Amino acid sequence: MAGLELLSDQGYRVDGRRAGELRKIQARMGVFAQADGSAYIEQGNTKALAVVYGPHEIRGSRSRALPDRALVNCQYSSATFSTGERKRRAHGDRKSCEMGLQLRQTFEAAILTQLHPRSQIDIYVQVLQADGGTYAACVNAATLAVLDAGIPMRDFVCACSAGFVDGTALADLSHVEEAAGGPQLALALLPASGQIALLEMDARLHEDHLEWVLEAAAQAARDVHTLLDRVVRQHVREASILLGD
């Protein structure tokens, strides 16, 4: 048997997308009433939930408080049923710690933390279903949740993954494409300024190819921004109707 053909000669991927196309994105803001901000996002079959509390006083040891800006605390977890195989994941395992750290870096770059010195902002993200690009989905969900909480940010943070197959950069990898073992790059972008909040890649990729993959990821992130922007505007419109404007 020949292996899976990730990109056909005609330029179609396994699931029928072309190289630069995103999966279908659906999102909702304000899904929980208790939290200060919350959001739910579906990127294809990857589904993530984010809630935000804060800014509030530092919980626990006060020594963690930062004198000049707010502390961003991010926690990531994934549901037992999120992958094909049911698997109980211990809280605070290596993978979720790493993901939490990455999210924290991303949002420290985006939130105007200096407006809330000595306080804390909590971002909790849970992946309900994982089908590739979990980091991107988490960031996108968290962005909406932070916006929902009304915490001032420099810009949206939009994230997308990209891979590289047979000389072509593929945007928004699905699980099948990730599992094929090629290089994968995750990018979080502040679309208005084009600044990069986080860029991460584990595999080997030749320097010459990096530019293309990066561009593919950036373009995809900009596309994500267009969609998220639409979701936010829709949400605000609905909210203002409810408030009886």
Next chain:
Amino acid sequence: MLKSKTFLKKTRTGGVMKIVREHYLRDDIGCGAPGCAECGGAHGEPALEPQPQDQASSLWPRPHYLLPDTNVLLHQIDVLEDPAIRNVIVLQTVLQEVRNRSAPVYKRIRDVTNNLEKHFYTFTNEHHRETYVEQEQGENANDRNDRAIRVAAKWYNEHLNKMSAENQLQVIFITNDRKNKEKAVEEGIPAFTCEEYIKSLTANPELIDRLACLSEDGKEIESGKIIFSEHLPLSKLQQGVKSGIYLQGTFRASRENYLEATVWIHGDTEENKEIIVQGLKHLNRAVHEDVVAVEILPKNQWVAPSPVVLQDEGQDEDDVEKEEETERMLKTTINEKMLRPTGRVVGIIKRNWRPYCGMLSKSAIKESRRHLFTPADKRIPRIRIETRQASALEGRRIIVAIDGWPRNSRYPNGHFVRNLGDVGEKETETEVLLLEHDVPHQPFSQAVLSFLPKMPWSITENDMKNREDLRHLCVCSVDPPGCTDIDDALHCRELKNGNLEVGVHIADVSHFIRPGNALDQESARRGTTVYLCEKRIDMVPELLSSNLCSLRCNVDRYLYMLVHKTIVITILTDSHQQMLSAFTHRLAFSCIWEMNHNAEILKTRFTKSVINSKASLTYAEAQMRIDSATMNDDITTSLRGLNKLAKILKKGRIEKGALTLSSPEVRFHMDSETHDPIDLQTKELRETNSMVEEFMLLANISVAKKIHEEFSEHALLRKHPAPPPSNYEVLVKAAKSKNLEIKTDTARSLADSLDRAESLAFPYLNTLLRILATRCMMQAVYFCSGMDNDFHHYGLASPIYTHFTSPIRRYADIIVHRLLAVAIGADCTYPELTDKHKLADICKNLNFRHKMAQYAQRASVAFHTQLFFKSKGIVSEEAYILFVRKNAIVVLIPKYGLEGTVFFEEKDKPKPQLIYDDEAPSLKIEGVVFHVFDKVKVKIMLDSSNLQHQKIRMALVEPQIPGISVPSEISNMDINEPEEKRRKLEK
């Protein structure tokens, strides 16, 4: 732009695992027909023709496109490749199935699709909103795919109808599956079988011959006799292999005996590495190179590899009994020690059939349409084909592909593919041997040539970046006469501190061949230049190989640019060379050592450079200069210095255990007009040969060290594994018969004992032993340093080795050049260079191409030897016995470097009494004993009784054995007058 629906596909594998996949269905996939308003500009350039007129089918006279199903594509690719078949729609469903089932066919389809003139279009039906079908409950994957194909065909017909109803463009569904066809017709899709359709193409009757004849169900009952046992299904085989009942391996038929084969078992198991399969029924329809599963027979049925030479002569189907008789004959020698694991083929895991070259053996019945085809490769069984043009194909070399091998057939069924030309014609024969050895030999395509530098070419400022100017050095090249692709040049000079500076300058081919472009890809595919007797199949276009990269001295290259090449070669003499001053310079990659007078390397330096070759010498000229007392110019002193150092280096190398082996190599003197061989001589070796060789080895080793140091994971190196001790058995036994001892425990002791194995009475013995020793060796191979940990080169006794010195004719050297250039910072790296898997793939291809090039070279020599003896007539020569077989001896004729077999059994003659002793080894015929290395006299003649394999036949002259040997002077063959005279004149 994109309308998407999400579907869920569920599959369960192994444990409980739920796989959910998305599938986006699109509405922007074009149908491929030009001028289609529905699809608009959704697709790129339309692949199909708007009005396919040329296919005048009597079944369907209106314009139409073809839509074949998977099996048609898989089996009838030969027909589809024909230029007469155009406008074919290949569905994605079909393409995927083909991809899973046969990689070669898949590749061919892709090539056809890329050929714009064929108008093939791949329709991505699985992603199309209207042609996607879901698997229904209780429907298997095959049925679902068939349905998908029908749905797509139906969609096409409706779609084309919508486009323009009046021109009645239709899609015809081609399938060989009866049920599928019926269903299609029911649904209103015009459907035909492949055979029906091709037969209806009245304009192209020759296509019928190229149809694959598949086992029709009807015929199987007809000739009910079943010869072979059934092949087990793949699932059972895999289970069996896993549990160890069966072994999986590559089937290698024996060249000498059609009833015997070996199966090389995959994997690392030391025991049972090689399994013998003997007898027609045990071979069970496996063909050379197939991957098969074998079952090991109980020990009491084990056999020894048969020393008998047997050829398949049968013409009829019914001689299976006769076959059994011969089989019994094979098993006569029973020597417990010789028994090897024996097995039988239970099933085929993967067929590796390819089109085969050969000739038609016309059926005895004149009207018959079925004929047997005899492949040129003796390891391939004869193939039954059906053709109406048998008389036109007689005496021609043709290509035939195998379609299948039913259980009741003695021979596989196949179909005719292509006619190459008359047998015996030099062009045809060369074509055959190139095809048979899979040597890419088409002219370079325009795409490839477009990457060549523009002429007139000169060195620019840009080229001089990262390059050292070494034009002042007295560099010269030493090569065989007539060589136009000179890739190495040397220099040697004394430095102020008394040490010597030695430089090896290699043509900088990688400067011209940039990674990744078409030129690079083509050279990578070719892998090596193939030297045939009268022809050279270049790896890189001639402009590079004989001009820009060739390090010839200045003069002839300048002339080359002005005058036609052939004239240049004839008018060039030494005096001309000196008369003309330097005009042009060459780009080189230099390896420069500082050495003391004991040839110890003090410093090594690599650099890209520009050189100016002061002289291109032949080996003989260089030798003359070194030897002559009167010449004292720069070039000569340089040569003398090199020669002195080379001798020291060689001594050092031999002390380390490097082997000096020997193989009889011949050169033909060609007639300049007809290119027929007029004389042949064995290659002569001069001191200067080994001088050049010594420095090339040194350069290769130095470069290997450097690139491995820099790229420990992805250096391209060359290794030569030590042969297993069992390989030496033949050599040791043979030497023993002459009371000599050959030690084989290390390379050093082998080299020493070969040196000591001298016999005063028999000076040629040493060469013979070295020839035998060469046959014991393993193949040297390229490999990627990150994929292996044994780097040792056994033959050269070097811990590390690579190829650096011939980038014009070997692709490996180009890669090594690139690696080295990166290592010294003279060039930039590129992605594939540092990918060890890609490098390993390149190595695999190179190893294959090198092996094939070698075989092609040998075949070419053999063909020219035949031509030579054809013109020379019958001659008697002295020969030495190399091997003793059960019914034959293999002899070597030193004068021609020719090897041949003398058979002692002939079909229509009484069998002589043969006693074969495997221990000695010796063969006793009617009281006369033959040992290895015995001197005999044989008569050489060309046997044209079998047109396909015209061969050199040898018959024994001395010692005389009544009834076997032939008289030396006048033979019983009808020799015509002039030849006899000529022979007398010679004496």
